[in-house]
Amino acid sequence: MTSSEETTLVKKTLPRQVMSLAKKAAGSGDFLVSLATDIKRDGSFAGSDYLLVNAREALFIYNGAKPRLERVAVAKVKEASIETGLSSARLVLRGKRGGFIKRPLIFSNNLLKQFGEAAKVIQLLAEKEKDIKIGEEEQVRCPKCNRLLPERGGVCAACVSRIGVFRRLTGYLKPYRGSVALLMIMFVVESLTQSAGPLLMKILFDSVFVPKELAGTMRSVSACFERISGGEPWPMLVVIVLAMLGAHLLYFIARGAHSWISAGMGANLIADIRRDVFSHVARLPMSYFNQRQIGSITSRVTSDSQTLHEFLVEGLPYLAINALKLTLTIALLLYLNWKLTLLILIPAPILLIGGGVFWKMMRHLFHKWWQKWAKFSGDLHESFYAVKLVKAFNREGKESEKLDKDNMSLTRQTIFTDRRWITYALFIEFLMTSGIFIMLFYGGGQILKGNMSLGTLIAFQGYLFILYEPLRWFNQINQWMTRAFTGAERVFEVIDAKDEAGQEKKTLRLPRMKGDVRFEKVHFGYEAGKEVLRNITLNIKPGEMVGLVGKTGVGKSTIINLICRFYRANRGHIFIDGVDINELNLTDLRSQIGMVLQEPILFDGTIAENIAYGCDNASFEDVVFVARKAHMHEDIMKKPEAYDYLVGEHGKRLSTGEKQRVSIARALLHNPRLLILDEPTSSLDAETELKVQKGLRNLVKGRTTIAIAHRLTTLRYANRLIILKDGRVTEMGTHKELMRKHKGTYRHLVKIQEDMSKQMGVAL
Amino acid sequence: MAKKPKQIRLVREPDGTLTMLHPNGKRVKDVRVAILNPIDKGNKWYELQDHCGKSLHIFPDLTELNAASRRLLEQDVRERYVIPKIKKIYSLNQESHVSYWDVETDRGRRDFVMKDKLDNILENGKGGYTLKDVMGNYFMIEKVERLDGRSKRLFDKVI
Ligand SMILES: Nc1ncnc2c1ncn2[C@@H]1O[C@H](COP(=O)(O)OP(=O)(O)OP(=O)(O)O)[C@@H](O)[C@H]1O
Numbered sequence: 043m044t045s046s047e048e049t050t051l052v053k054k055t056l057p058r059q060v061m062s063l064a065k066k067a068a069g070s071g072d073f074l075v076s077l078a079t080d081i082k083r084d085g086s087f088a089g090s091d092y093l094l095v096n097a098r099e100a101l102f103i104y105n106g107a108k109p110r111l112e113r114v115a116v117a118k119v120k121e122a123s124i125e126t127g128l129s130s131a132r133l134v135l136r137g138k139r140g141g142f143i144k145r146p147l148i149f150s151n152n153l154l155k156q157f158g159e160a161a162k163v164i165q166l167l168a169e170k171e172k173d174i175k176i177g178e179e180e181q182v183r184c185p186k187c188n189r190l191l192p193e194r195g196g197v198c199a200a201c202v203s204r205i206g207v208f209r210r211l212t213g214y215l216k217p218y219r220g221s222v223a224l225l226m227i228m229f230v231v232e233s234l235t236q237s238a239g240p241l242l243m244k245i246l247f248d249s250v251f252v253p254k255e256l257a258g259t260m261r262s263v264s265a266c267f268e269r270i271s272g273g274e275p276w277p278m279l280v281v282i283v284l285a286m287l288g289a290h291l292l293y294f295i296a297r298g299a300h301s302w303i304s305a306g307m308g309a310n311l312i313a314d315i316r317r318d319v320f321s322h323v324a325r326l327p328m329s330y331f332n333q334r335q336i337g338s339i340t341s342r343v344t345s346d347s348q349t350l351h352e353f354l355v356e357g358l359p360y361l362a363i364n365a366l367k368l369t370l371t372i373a374l375l376l377y378l379n380w381k382l383t384l385l386i387l388i389p390a391p392i393l394l395i396g397g398g399v400f401w402k403m404m405r406h407l408f409h410k411w412w413q414k415w416a417k418f419s420g421d422l423h424e425s426f427y428a429v430k431l432v433k434a435f436n437r438e439g440k441e442s443e444k445l446d447k448d449n450m451s452l453t454r455q456t457i458f459t460d461r462r463w464i465t466y467a468l469f470i471e472f473l474m475t476s477g478i479f480i481m482l483f484y485g486g487g488q489i490l491k492g493n494m495s496l497g498t499l500i501a502f503q504g505y506l507f508i509l510y511e512p513l514r515w516f517n518q519i520n521q522w523m524t525r526a527f528t529g530a531e532r533v534f535e536v537i538d539a540k541d542e543a544g545q546e547k548k549t550l551r552l553p554r555m556k557g558d559v560r561f562e563k564v565h566f567g568y569e570a571g572k573e574v575l576r577n578i579t580l581n582i583k584p585g586e587m588v589g590l591v592g593k594t595g596v597g598k599s600t601i602i603n604l605i606c607r608f609y610r611a612n613r614g615h616i617f618i619d620g621v622d623i624n625e626l627n628l629t630d631l632r633s634q635i636g637m638v639l640q641e642p643i644l645f646d647g648t649i650a651e652n653i654a655y656g657c658d659n660a661s662f663e664d665v666v667f668v669a670r671k672a673h674m675h676e677d678i679m680k681k682p683e684a685y686d687y688l689v690g691e692h693g694k695r696l697s698t699g700e701k702q703r704v705s706i707a708r709a710l711l712h713n714p715r716l717l718i719l720d721e722p723t724s725s726l727d728a729e730t731e732l733k734v735q736k737g738l739r740n741l742v743k744g745r746t747t748i749a750i751a752h753r754l755t756t757l758r759y760a761n762r763l764i765i766l767k768d769g770r771v772t773e774m775g776t777h778k779e780l781m782r783k784h785k786g787t788y789r790h791l792v793k794i795q796e797d798m799s800k801q802m803g804v805a806l
Numbered sequence: 807m808a809k810k811p812k813q814i815r816l817v818r819e820p821d822g823t824l825t826m827l828h829p830n831g832k833r834v835k836d837v838r839v840a841i842l843n844p845i846d847k848g849n850k851w852y853e854l855q856d857h858c859g860k861s862l863h864i865f866p867d868l869t870e871l872n873a874a875s876r877r878l879l880e881q882d883v884r885e886r887y888v889i890p891k892i893k894k895i896y897s898l899n900q901e902s903h904v905s906y907w908d909v910e911t912d913r914g915r916r917d918f919v920m921k922d923k924l925d926n927i928l929e930n931g932k933g934g935y936t937l938k939d940v941m942g943n944y945f946m947i948e949k950v951e952r953l954d955g956r957s958k959r960l961f962d963k964v965i
């Protein structure tokens with residue numbers, strides 16, 4: 043065990059009773075593994091069984107009225123493995139004779155990783171391995187609220203640390219300090235000028251329209267206007283209206299400036315965030331992509347960063363400006379008439395609470411609506427995407443029936459949601475406007491009693507709307523912030539994920555690779571508990587051409603993935619030119635490997651661009667040269683646009699064999715030291731294949747080549763063949779050597795293929 | 807009864823593995839059971855496999871086995887195919903795109919998290935649903951109608 047942090051994955055705190063039982067049996071408390079299952083051996087969820095492992099033995103503790111302990115000496119274990127079922131898996135220890143040593147422990151998928159590591163530990167101990175390393179812990183539950191996480195090692199949607207995220211979010215505003223300051227000023231101007239309106243209205247009424255002796259508060263402000271206009275009603279009317287006009291104008295100017303600034307800042311800001319995300323995503327290891335849906339990663343670049351943008355550019359300003367307005371308005375109203383203010387605030391709590399409840403309901407409705415919509419558009423997409431299949435099987439009628447069902451269901455939901463929404467809007471509107479009646483009744487009474495001026499009442503009416511408007515939406519803020527913060531966390535999670543090159547401290551440069559590839563006892567699985575490669579040991583010498591042969595799904599492409607370091611071995615080592623691949627500089631490694639992947643991957647662009655991908659300094663001549671070597675040139679020339687032919691998305695306007703040859707040409711252009719050909723010619727006819735092979739033969743000279751093919755004739759030029767079976771290397775040698783092995787897999791395969799071609803010959 | 811000697815039989819070895827006894831006298835040690843259509847609500851198809859996963863025998867109906875063998879097989883199925891039936895929903899919360907469930911099932915209480923509902927909820931047409939949580943665990947609601955009122959309300963709110 044290298045560090046204490048690494049061991050937490052397989053060491054969980056177990057109940058005291060269990061621990062003491064285990065300690066007593068083992069004689070000490072030093073366990074490498076201590077885990078509890080989450081499904082009992084009888085298949086129920088009520089309680090756990092336990093597994094503890096020390097250097098000598100594995101202890102199984104079965105839960106029951108009285109816990110029962112059973113021990114297994116690790117030396118007796120031949121194989122410790124995980125067998126997966128459906129939403130469950132079991133840890134199986136097999137002895138030398140094949141049977142179980144103990145009844146398997148059962149657990150859910152949640153613990154797959156931990157028990158996978160535990161099985162590895164037991165296996166290594168059984169093999170007397172000293173150097174036991176355990177994979178990294180991935181959180182399954184939120185450490186704070188103990189809820190299950192939506193993604194292994196992901197973010198808890200329920201408790202994102204708001205302050206931390208907020209700080210980091212506002213960090214994006216830093217480069218725009220000037221704009222932010224200006225924006226703030228605009229907010230203040232906006233709030234002040236808007237609040238000035240009703241106030242001026244009051245003065246207009248109190249000082250101009252009605253006799254002075256009835257005028258109420260704010261004498262000093264009125265006096266100011268009187269002084270300017272000489273106290274005469276007409277000039278005063280002009281001055282006050284001009285002042286109102288000025289405030290109004292200023293208000294719109296501030297609003298304009300605010301939108302202007304935030305539009306520019308917002309666009310730049312979202313570009314910053316997106317750049318941060320996608321530039322990082324491209325550097326993430328393949329295992330990251332394997333565990334996640336592409337859609338979920340894309341959505342972080344698109345919708346999540348959009349959410350952040352909305353929050354920063356619309357949400358935050360909205361909050362700021364409305365908080366300012368609310369405080370200002372309430373302060374003014376309290377000053378004008380505190381009793382009336384409290385009275386007209388009566389509907390406010392109802393607005394807040396009722397709005398909150400209703401909003402929650404609407405959220406579900408909107409969500410449901412959205413789901414229906416997504417289903418409809420998903421089915422629509424699918425039926426168009428698979429249009430060829432639909433036509434071929436005469437399913438047009440059935441498909442439109444299905445779509446019509448979706449469509450009607452969506453329509454019903456739309457009507458329901460819209461009607462609810464209108465009801466809500468009307469209800470809120472009614473509540474808001476009903477404040478007016480309180481105001482008219484109480485305020486009117488005050489005027490009649492002579493306690494309040496008419497102007498004050500007018501001002502109140504004006505402020506009422508400034509007041510209720512933000513209140514109406516305040517109940518959404520919480521929900522809004524939650525969304526923004528989860529979005530932010532999701533974005534930050536990607537940005538914070540370790541990239542490939544950052545996974546090691548130092549890297550060794552390897553400017554010119556000789557092409558010596560060595561595997562030493564390599565084990566690998568894409569998922570915990572499912573080993574694909576087992577104990578692979580190989581040695582490929584510089585300049586050698588090696589063929590990998592084996593049944594489909596045996597792990598041939600997986601070996602390639604490991605050599606390119608798309609994934610890392612779980613156990614064992616891979617050396618290139620004698621250097622551990624994990625210590626190599628990744629750019630050096632990959633720039634000298636030329637790859638023809640099993641599924642040719644093409645970008646939407648011209649043929650020339652696709653061949654030259656990754657080779658910026660290639661001349662057009664080079665492109666044509668490699669295309670000829672790949673026997674693609676003639677086919678390219680059949681297109682009128684020739685090398686400028688657009689291949690369409692994923693190269694859909696090329697045939698599969700054409701795509702393969704484009705990727706062969708691409709790999710050749712790289713002039714790699716190590717050439718990897720994963721089924722490079724599987725979709726070619728025999729004649730073209732032969733031609734391509736001849737072209738390749740010259741190029742293969744002098745570089746290490748690893749080729750995979752099911753058609754064994756494809757590998758006729760290989761120096762050596764490596765046969766894989768059940769994830770292991772079972773045979774290795776030249777064609778001749780392997781043919782000499784009587785019961786060999788290779789000989790068997792060759793025979794079958796020969797027989798097949800003979801039969802074909804007869805049939806023809 | 808003597809007319810049914812053609813049955814395949816299963817026996818449990820002392821080491822815990824299952825052995826298949828074929829009517830033709832063949833014995834295969836260390837076999838396991840797989841279901842061909844574990845999620846589908848229709849009749850189940852079973853397969854017996856050897857320990858490498860090679861298919862030995864496929865049968866659509868458990869009545870092909872005698873009672874003892876059937877019990878052994880069902881025991882294995884219960885271990886390897888865990889699709890708990892939800893009986894009651896204690897709580898169900900939606901936080902942005904994620905829903906948190908706390909439920910009582912026929913196997914006991916469980917909590918789980920779901921995401922991307924569209925892809926992970928399978929409607930089986932008769933008012934029942936199959937759910938897949940973020941870790942790939944399955945859950946089943948046989949009939950929403952049969953849940954208690956509160957559970958039903960919670961379910962309707964989110965789904
Ligand atoms: N990204 C992945 N995630 C999980 N499992 C995978 C992944 N890629 C491959 N596998 C599994 O690993 C095993 C080996 O796959 P691999 O692609 O190496 O086979 P192969 O020998 O290249 O087969 P083929 O001849 O069909 O190309 C298979 O069982 C496959 O299902």
Ligand SMILES: [Mg+2]
Nearest residue numbers: 598599600640
């Ligand atoms: Mg492959």
